[in-house]
Amino acid sequence: MATMFSFDLEIERFESVRRRLSAKCGSVFWNERLDPLSQLVRSCLGARTYDAVSWKAFFTLTDAFPDWNALVAATPDQVLSHIQEVTFAEDKARHLVSAFRMIKARTGGLSLEFLSTWPIEAAHIWLEGLPNVGPKVAAAVLNFSTLERRSMVIDTHVLRVTARYGLVARDADIRSAWGSLMEMLPEHWTSRDLANFHVQLKNLGQTHCRPVGPDCGRCPLADDCAAKRSH
Numbered sequence: 725m726a727t728m729f730s731f732d733l734e735i736e737r738f739e740s741v742r743r744r745l746s747a748k749c750g751s752v753f754w755n756e757r758l759d760p761l762s763q764l765v766r767s768c769l770g771a772r773t774y775d776a777v778s779w780k781a782f783f784t785l786t787d788a789f790p791d792w793n794a795l796v797a798a799t800p801d802q803v804l805s806h807i808q809e810v811t812f813a814e815d816k817a818r819h820l821v822s823a824f825r826m827i828k829a830r831t832g833g834l835s836l837e838f839l840s841t842w843p844i845e846a847a848h849i850w851l852e853g854l855p856n857v858g859p860k861v862a863a864a865v866l867n868f869s870t871l872e873r874r875s876m877v878i879d880t881h882v883l884r885v886t887a888r889y890g891l892v893a894r895d896a897d898i899r900s901a902w903g904s905l906m907e908m909l910p911e912h913w914t915s916r917d918l919a920n921f922h923v924q925l926k927n928l929g930q931t932h933c934r935p936v937g938p939d940c941g942r943c944p945l946a947d948d949c950a951a952k953r954s955h
């Protein structure tokens with residue numbers, strides 16, 4: 725059974741990681757947030773696609789469909805013509821139309837605002853029932869959007885860093901890592917703290933903790949990193 729002492733140690737461990745990442749990469753300020761439906765579109769387009777490309781596709785799509793209700797009536801080909809440059813564009817066009825039709829069929833409208841008061845696990849299950857929505861996209865809708873829910877967004881960079889450093893199991897997948905981190909993250913960390921932590925870990929994964937040839941020598945987490953110790 726976890727004692728008060730072990731809880732304090734766990735919190736200090738996260739605070740220590742956050743301090744070192746903040747010193748290295750600074751903090752992120754989230755001024756503008758998308759509504760949850762728009763964030764769903766944005767996150768779906770962003771999968772395995774560079775941010776610059778997916779943002780461009782997102783704005784092209786929002787110009788073509790200024791009212792998301794029109795997306796419900798659109799064909800996948802109509803959507804595809806605006807998002808050609810993203811990875812797996814055909815699949816994403818099909819999934820987006822299906823997801824929007826499913827949201828309308830399930831809720832009678834086109835809004836995800838009702839998720840603002842649901843328990844976070846239930847909100848995840850509901851979102852992950854949509855076509856091609858996994859734990860990463862669900863967490864992004866809940867955390868990055870105007871819903872500002874307390875859910876940690878874990879992408880491949882965050883997964884790699886947290887697994888190598890030792891915050892989650894080495895063989896964790898995104899779903900199990902989400903479960904572990906949501907149990908361990910300090911309770912006083914807000915949804916914005918979680919968003920900030922996501923960006924800091926992602927930055928570290930893109931710069932130092934790369935998939936191949938991590939630059940441990942200049943990594944701010946090197947002192948107590950499990951993977952570095954085992955080299």
Ligand code: SF4
Pocket residue numbers: 885888889932933934938939940941943944945946947949950951952
């Ligand atoms: S010390 Fe190396 S393996 Fe550990 S988190 Fe930093 S870059 Fe990754």
